[in-house]
Amino acid sequence: MPYPPYMEESIRKLEASRQRRMKEEIPLISSDERDMIVRKYHPDYRETGKRKLLLGPNKDETMPEELANQLEGNSRVDPDKVDLSKIDYDVDVLIIGSGGAGLSAALLAQENGARVLIATKLRLGDSNTIGAEGGTQAADRPNDSPVLHYLDTMGGGHFENVPELVWAMARDAPMAIKWLEDLGVNWDKETDGSMRELELAGECRRRVHSCKDYTGLEVMRVLRDEVRCRDNIDYIEFEPAIELIMDDEGQVAGAILVNLETNKLSPVRAKAVIVATGGLGRLHTQGFPTTNHYGATADGLAMAYRVGCSLIYGDSIQYHPTGAVYPLQLVGILITENVRALGGQIINIDGEQVACNLEPRDILASFEIRECTERHKGITTSAGNVGVWEDIPLIDMLHGEGTIARRLPSLVHKFRRFNIDLIHEPVLVYPTLHYQNGGVRMDANSATEVPGLWAPGEVGGGVHGQNRLGGNATLDIYVFGRRAGREAAQYAKEVKLGKLNLDHVRQWQKELEQLDIAKERPFSPMLLPNYARQPSDYLADLYTEKLQPGLVKLA
């Protein structure tokens, strides 16, 4: 029983229109029309579920409620009870987080002479990187150039990106790919060694490098293996940072770690700190499900905000247009953008295309929301979720039988477990919380506004403007991870640390008390979401309430 009977009529309509749609080309909309549709339908522009920050560097700016609570949260550390004269680890560079950015930074910091400690919340390498299926952009084909990559990225980000960051990323991209090739990543190649590259939405050339649809997994495995092979890189698992330590010169000088299993606190003194904690999907902003891994709870944003780092585009969240809606076990997981790059179209309940399948992510997400709300042309599941079809079988008709199985093995595998055969059946999709476009303000080496602190990868902001193109997230982490690691190691050679303290935490708690909001705010960082059932409300959540799209608590 692949799809339930109530979906059959719509699937038949989709199949009936396939021959016609094979030749149907919907043009891309202009950049002016884009502005109009996102403003009307994109969750970033909705007023509900947001509020103004009451303190900190971004005071008076509007943020999603869930993020605002983390930024304004209470510290988990009581400064009076931590003895900073007893240091558990003393290193050159402390890296918080072990995804693609953290491990790239670790390798470059070590190569540049630093003793490195990686503190990570889950296992080494557990991160959003590992689930990244699509690929990595780099302008390395003869008809391409980093300047075109720059232009595409600026346009995709509505020209609100920080140009220096975009150029750093586009320029370093081929070097990052080469670095990974030398570390032993198996990029998809032709027999002569030329890269097999895809064009994703918003890109004027084919420049996305992949490793089947296991790109992030392949790269993460390699980075993790290399980290384990090197001297002078230590790592501690299940031990996240919960607060940064400062010195009396106003420099970041370490962090307090907590052992998640024993609750023991460990102060680390570090000459330089790289916070590479990734994104915030598990905050479920505006109630959306997410593609993010279990630990994506904005830890780095909360810690950096408390030492005085401002955020840029902190309210800009990427809702990936193709998150799974059915079956319930797969709600929120990502259907890679490669599906659309290969010709997979987005189809409504009547078998009609919703928009051009190569529109950038925020545009397509907006079209889907319009189709499912205002136009009532979505397909509603028995759990109350709504979505539109993504026509995957069309790919084999366009590119020949066997293409889906060869190019999308991971996807096919995941759905086959639930008796859905993506080679012959479409998949139901709706926007899902995928990525934080903004983040901690940084320069082209990922240095933040506070000395001694770097913020490469998803936790950093500015490079993607208010919308990120496919293939630029994994690129971002390698490029800025490498830059941060290199510069932090250099900085560690020169800096003189003063006396360590947690005065900023005292000051922060005082301000919360003065505003009389300390009791209302949660502790932050959140560290892990709590999906453990509060007995008796679970069935109600799942089956009795008429849920809004995306409000399922699973996944």
Next chain:
Amino acid sequence: MAEAEVAEKVRMFDIYVMEKRYKVPEGLTIQTALEYCGYRLIRGCGCRGGSCGACATVYNFTHDPTLRYGLACQTAVEQDMCVVQIPCFPTAKPSYDLKELKPTGEQVLEIYPDLATCFGCNNCTQSCPQDIEVMDFMSAALRGDFSAVTAESFECVMCGMCAARCPQGLSPYNIAMLIRRLHGRYLLPKSKHLEEKVKEIEEGKYDAEYEKLRSTPMEELRRIYDERWIEPK
């Protein structure tokens, strides 16, 4: 809808978590069922999407003792299922410098000498939640066929189940890791256009063009963007 009606619609299963019985609704994965039971996961939970290998789980049924292996986030609960998670398993992981290695079978045997003690019991294949033919790639490793190892092991999430079940104490997933890296670095042909582009960039070939765009007024930049040539599929 009243809870009684819900109960009619949703079947409830008995499952045993480390031998403790719970009732959970049909349609959950092992992972979400654990959360339904009230567990807040620390270990044994990662990407929640079948990519990271953090949630390897062994299970069988009260009426059928045959062991099965799955990722908790990808395996649906069934009636009378008995589950135990194995979030971590001790294995040997030698250090090496890829730059100093040769892409040969002898090299792999030097780093993992115990590889030669594999006697083909096939426990590894049976224990793989990704349905990888682990024993096949171990034979390919012994033959020095690195392309076969890379292809066969490419979906490996390194959960460690194969090592947990190996009577010889081998760690197939680590051996495959080394071989895939040797394959990626030494056996896949190098990308010439990549090398050329890296050289051009390092020589500063594109810097002037960027500087020009950088100082282009927004209006004009938007026009250049909208009119840029898009490579046909």
